[in-house]
Amino acid sequence: MLTWAKLPQAILGNVTRADDGCRLWTADTGRGAPLILCHGGPGLWDMFGSLADSLAGDVRVVRWDQRGCGRSERRGPYSVARSVADLDAVRARLAVERVAVLGHSWGATLALRYALDHPDRVSALIYVSGTGLGWDWHQPFQCAVAERLAPSAARRAELRARARDRTEAEDRELAVLQWSGEFTGPDAVRHAEEMATPWLGVNWECHERIWGEVQRTWREPALVAECRALEVPVLIIDGAADLRPRWAVDSLEQALRRVTRIILPDVGHVPWLEVPGEFASRLLDWLRRNALIAGLRVRG
Numbered sequence: 646m647l648t649w650a651k652l653p654q655a656i657l658g659n660v661t662r663a664d665d666g667c668r669l670w671t672a673d674t675g676r677g678a679p680l681i682l683c684h685g686g687p688g689l690w691d692m693f694g695s696l697a698d699s700l701a702g703d704v705r706v707v708r709w710d711q712r713g714c715g716r717s718e719r720r721g722p723y724s725v726a727r728s729v730a731d732l733d734a735v736r737a738r739l740a741v742e743r744v745a746v747l748g749h750s751w752g753a754t755l756a757l758r759y760a761l762d763h764p765d766r767v768s769a770l771i772y773v774s775g776t777g778l779g780w781d782w783h784q785p786f787q788c789a790v791a792e793r794l795a796p797s798a799a800r801r802a803e804l805r806a807r808a809r810d811r812t813e814a815e816d817r818e819l820a821v822l823q824w825s826g827e828f829t830g831p832d833a834v835r836h837a838e839e840m841a842t843p844w845l846g847v848n849w850e851c852h853e854r855i856w857g858e859v860q861r862t863w864r865e866p867a868l869v870a871e872c873r874a875l876e877v878p879v880l881i882i883d884g885a886a887d888l889r890p891r892w893a894v895d896s897l898e899q900a901l902r903r904v905t906r907i908i909l910p911d912v913g914h915v916p917w918l919e920v921p922g923e924f925a926s927r928l929l930d931w932l933r934r935n936a937l938i939a940g941l942r943v944r945g
Contacts, residue, residue, distance in 0.1 A: 646871050648849065649787050661709065663734045669754070670716035671735060672711040675701030678937060679739050683732065685774075686752030688852030690715025690845045696917040699925040700923070704745075704932070709735050711755075715845045716876075721728050723854040729759050736766060745917070745937055747771035747928075750914065757897075760879075761871045763781045771928065774887055775894060778864040782893035789888040793826045817844045826916035828908075829886045836918045851853060865896060872900035879904045880931045884912030884919070 661669040674697045679895050682693045698708040710717040712731050721727075732755065745768050748756030754774030760767040778783055794801065804811060804819040811819070820865045824837035879901050885908050896901045898906050907927055909916050917924040 646855070660762065660943075661735050661738045662914050663712065663731045668718040669709055669712065669721060669731060669735065670873070671707060672697075672740070674706045674708075675704055677704050678745065678755070679705040679707050679741060679917060680745045680747060680932075681732070681735055681833050682706060683746065683748035683752030683756050684708075684711065684714075684915075685752050686711065686714065686848075687751050687855035688714060688848040688850075692840050692915075693917070695839075695921060696925065699917075699921060700929065703929050707735065707739065709781070710845075711851075713848045713851045719848070721851070721854070723851045725758060725855060725858055728755050728855065729762055732756075732759050734765065735761065742766065743768040745932070747773060747826040749773040750775065751855075751859075754863070757872075759855055761868075761875060764875060764877055767877050769932070769935060770877050771931075772879060772881045772894075772897070774882070774884060774889070774916065775897070776889050777893035777895070777897045778863070778868040778900075779893065779896060780860070780863075782890050786889045789890075790826055793888060794823070797822045797825075811845070813844070816846065820844075820847065826888060828912050828919055829911055830919070832919075833913075836915065839918060840915065852916070853903060869900045872897060873902065878901060878935050878937075880928070881906040882916060882927070883908045884914060884916045885910050886912055887914045889914065907931075 659671045659673065661671045663669055680700065682691065682697070684691045691708045693708050697708055698897065711728060713719050713721060713723060714795050729909055730841065743766055746756045746759060748754070748771070753772045756770055757772060757775070760770045766853055801819060801822050821834065821841050825833045825839050828836045839936045881894060881898055881904060882907070883894060891908065909920060909923065912919050
């Protein structure tokens with residue numbers, strides 16, 4: 646895993662300071678109303694480079710690596726509340742009162758939690774490939790993973806058994822094998838390779854602490870009540886072939902007051918890589934229809 650001190654200057658990009666001084670890697674692309682992108686994980690890094698390029702002609706795309714991940718400073722603490730505070734630090738650096746936020750997978754959970762905690766700071770929420778408000782999805786997901794990745798089961802088991810002495814190249818190989826299951830069609834491995842390039846190393850401590858907290862505290866009845874009070878417009882984008890069952894998101898959709906849902910056929914967990922043109926056009930069309938590309942008021 647790379648450390649902050651070892652990152653080349655070309656990779657460092659911009660730095661946002663969290664309220665405890667932690668250095669968060671950020672990158673801005675384009676002009677106009679800002680859209681903050683929250684990557685999945687926990688413990689991974691921003692993989693939205695191609696999406697940012699697609700959107701930059703219409704919005705200012707703000708990417709960031711979450712605390713302890715990717716190009717951000719490798720230190721905790723790791724928690725949902727800390728992640729929400731760090732996201733707010735990224736927003737505050739933009740000097741805007743409200744911002745559109747897009748989250749993918751775990752990032753969708755983070756973006757939703759941020760909107761529930763700070764609805765006055767969010768102009769729109771885009772919830773991509775999330776897992777909803779309950780936990781009934783988890784066992785069917787595990788079964789679907791085992792079925793889709795059966796051809797690589799032996800090699801993945803071999804690599805996992807050597808967790809203490811795997812090389813960096815083998816860590817990447819294991820991730821690519823696992824991530825290839827997130828896609829459909831003949832380009833699955835190529836898309837997984839794209840996700841793993843550059844390879845910045847998984848922060849397993851971050852993953853285990855935040856994932857463990859979400860499992861203990863993310864409870865559907867309370868979340869449904871919170872979502873019913875949310876006035877922020879929400880776009881839910883799903884891939885119909887995501888291994889995480891899409892019915893898991895139904896209760897979220899039903900609880901929200903202002904929601905649009907798009908289900909992309911024959912698409913897996915990372916839709917902007919499988920159908921980049923359609924994903925970008927559907928997202929931009931929704932932003933235009935909700936008057937979110939016209940601009941946001943900046944504090945002066």
